[in-house]
Amino acid sequence: MIGYILRRLVSVAVTFFIVSVLIFSMMHAIPGGPFDAGDMPVPEEVRQKLLAQYGLDEPLYVQYLKYMWGVLRLDFGVPFQSPGETVLELLGRAWVPSLVLGGLGVLIGAPLGMLLGMAAALKRNSWIDYLASAVATLGLTIPVFVTSMLLILTFSVWLGWLPSSGWGAPERWILPIVAYATIPMATYARYTRSAMLDTLNKPFVTVLRAKGLPERQIVFKHVLRNSAIPLVTVFLPMFIGTATGSIFVEAMFRVPGLGSFFVSSIRTRDYPLEMALMLMLTLMFCLAYLLSDILYAWLNPRIRHGGGRE
Amino acid sequence: MTAPSAAEPLVEIRDLHVAFPQFEGTVHAVRGVSLHLAPGESLGIVGESGSGKSVSCMAVMRLLRSPPAQISADRLALEGIDVMAAGKDDLTRLRGRAAAMIFQDPMTAFDPVFTIGQQIAETLRLHREMGRRAARDEALNLLRRVEIRNPEAVLESYPHQLSGGMLQRAMIAMALSCHPRVLFADEPTTALDVTVQAQILQLIKDLQAELGMGLIMVTHDMGVVAETVDRVVVMYGGQVMEQAGVIDIFERPAHPYTRALLASIPGQEGGRRRLTEIPGGSPDPSDPPGGCPFHPRCPEADARCAAEAPPLLTGADGRQTACWRVTP
Known part of the structure; x- marks a missing residue:
């Protein structure tokens, strides 16, 4: 029974990893980004600065690794739509x-x-x-x-x-x-x-x-x-x-x-x-x-x- | 018929009819069966599948769900108590205490989520109002009595952990736990290995003699009947064909169906005989043949057999036969 539970926990970890990769890549694959002109148009240089500030100018795998490193320390970042609090809050x-x-x-x-x-x-x-x-x-x-x-x-x-x-x-x-x-x-x-x-x-x-x-x-x-x-x-x-x-x-x-x-x-x-x-x-x-x-x-x-x- | 004993019969069935309405038409499982069992007596009910032998026993235990089953009888009684008129509480008291039943497939007869011990103790606590501790000890005694090796382990076992033979012994222990006055055994050895069959039959026979209880052995196997009972009822197509003492049935079978049944036992008289079979198949219970139910397969049938059902007549020696060709 203990062995069974351990095996299942490993499979949970694998599932978790696969889902994280899938969601992360799909999320970024959708055209556009959070600071595109739309609701609040910003000048191009400001947009670049914002992207850099949130680390969105880095290659995708770097972003992913950085994000997952945060997740392991229970740091899920700050929501863009409500920057006054953390995601967990x-x-x-x-x-x-x-x-x-x-x-x-x-x-x-x-x-x-x-x-x-x-x-x-x-x-x-x-x-x-x-x-x-x-x-x-x-x-x-x-x-x-x-x-x-x-x-x-x-x-x-x-x-x-x-x-x-x-x-x-x-x-x-x-x-x-x-x-x-x-x-x-x-x-x-x-x-x-x-x-x-x-x-x-x-x-x-x-x-x-x-x-x-x-x-x-x-x-x-x-x-x-x-x-x-x-x-x-x-x-x-x-x-x-x-x-x-x-x-x-x-x-x-x-x-x-x-x-x-x-x-x-x-x-x-x-x-x-x-x-x-x-x-x-x-x-x-x-x-x-x-x-x-x-x-x-x-x-x-x-x-x-x-x-x-x- | 044997002279009515002074004591009330344990089981009394008079003119029982059981039908199951279905989409394709009503199945007439039992058509006018009468039988009785005296205290301490053992009776075999023999017949092919579909002859109504199990249904008759289930009816007198009131184990048939009604509806759909339609049951009618002149009398249907256990220990003199009319089970057709009995209320729920009366039936609960009769079942297990007055009459107990063991079934064909021991593998599916126990609740899979309780241990054998719990299920035997449950019966004891219900009928004999025992405490938890006493019920467990008595369950252990019962398992010893049915000759189960290491009864302590079996007591704690779940049904899926035991073999069919062990489970059938445990079921017998459970059935006997509240000292029933009659035991219905519905094909108790059919699902078991041949070597185990003989042991279980011997066990039932021993316990019956020891406890002095009545036994109704339902089976399709003439061999089982020969080994376990005093008197035999032969059923066919939901009706009684013949009823006589076990020796009479084997040595002087009167009814053509009984004779055909005996002839189809392989290896009788030790000779290398060809296996005889009864030509044809069991009658369709939703459309039974008119007249004698056996006439389409009977070598001696004539026009009268097809037209008119023979009454069950009782001879001077107590033997009953339902056949135009036989004068009791």
Whole structure:
């Protein structure tokens, strides 16, 4: 197991390196640069001076090596669009709303989806099964900005119950959290339903019934545990994906989160921020998948206690 | 039929019908089966796959999901308790305690995420209200009783770590853990190696004699029947063809189907005989033939057999046969 984890960590490092090279070169391959004439025209000599100041006049591989040397010392540079702070400070500041809203969205949506999926599997072809299917299908097919718009229309415009946008007071959190929760809820409803149905048809469930175990105990102790193993592994990557903010949700509810920077850093050619965002995302997803795999092995005795039949 | 014993039968099935509606048409798995088991008695139910033998046992244990299964019977009882009328709690109490069941494939019969010990202890804690510690000790005793070598290790093992024979022994231990009065064994040796088969059958037979419990052995194998039971019910196409003591069945088979079944056992009488087979295939359960279900394959069938189903008649010696050609 230790050897396995070490091998996986090496592969994470390799992935991280490859992604850094790819992003760095693609970023620079896009025509133009941060100080091109456009929003703020500057004289050519000033532009050259600025490029030199940021080290952008050096050959690309030198820039890359210098950047990565910084990364190793956790120095991600200064964002061009907000020179008053470091990239890390900006990320730390902007991540809070995304983490709170997206994170709560997953933490609320996933368990609700699981409950719905369980109810659907246990009461097949009942109204709750159809409801679960409808939630799963709609949640996965309606784009999140449409969901957001419908939420704002219903609860802010027509009913006037909740503020439509902003950040700060907790009542402003509710609508974006609901918007974030739809996809985890839909995903979990679908996965849980099929995993439970799959387990309920296993022969060992008949054996449990034959030995007189009450249905409640069969479902909550045995079926749920067997079905949950694959579901656990979906959670971390989903959490990372949602808790790093969605540009659509943050734009619709005007949340000052991380989501908008993914786009604005590319548009404004903010090299340090763009690199930092992509590297952060890469590392977090790699680690999330690694942890999920370890968790899966740990929860599943067939892997944890390898061997096989004697 | 044998004279009704003073004690209530452990298992009583009267005119059981089980059907499964499907897209292509309804599958009639069991069509009017009646049988009973007295305390301490052992009964074999023999038949080809699809003859309704397993389904009958599953029905009396109420292990068939209904819907889709459509079950009807004049009487379906375990230990005198009508299982059709029994509530959930009554069924939970009957299963495992009054009647236990072991299944064909031990490899898939245990929950893969719990140890064998945990799964046996779970049954003990449920029915015998034992504490954690006592249940574990009793589980260990049970594993010893089914002659498992190094029971301590097996107790801590997960199902995937054990062989089929070991798992079948463990399943027997689990089934017997709460002293059931009747054990249903549904093809308990079919999935096992031949050498292991004999050991498991011997174990079941020994434990049955030792504990004085009733046994219903469901199998397609006449050899298994010969070794383990007192009385035999031969089923075909969801109906009972013949019912008699095990010696009568082997020495004086009356029904043409029983005779054909016996003739198809290889190597009987030690001679180098050609392997006889029954011509044709099992009847289609969604469209069973009219009349006697065996008539399309029966060498003795005539027009009456095709037109009218023979009733199951009981002779003076207790033997039952459903055949126009046989006078009981």
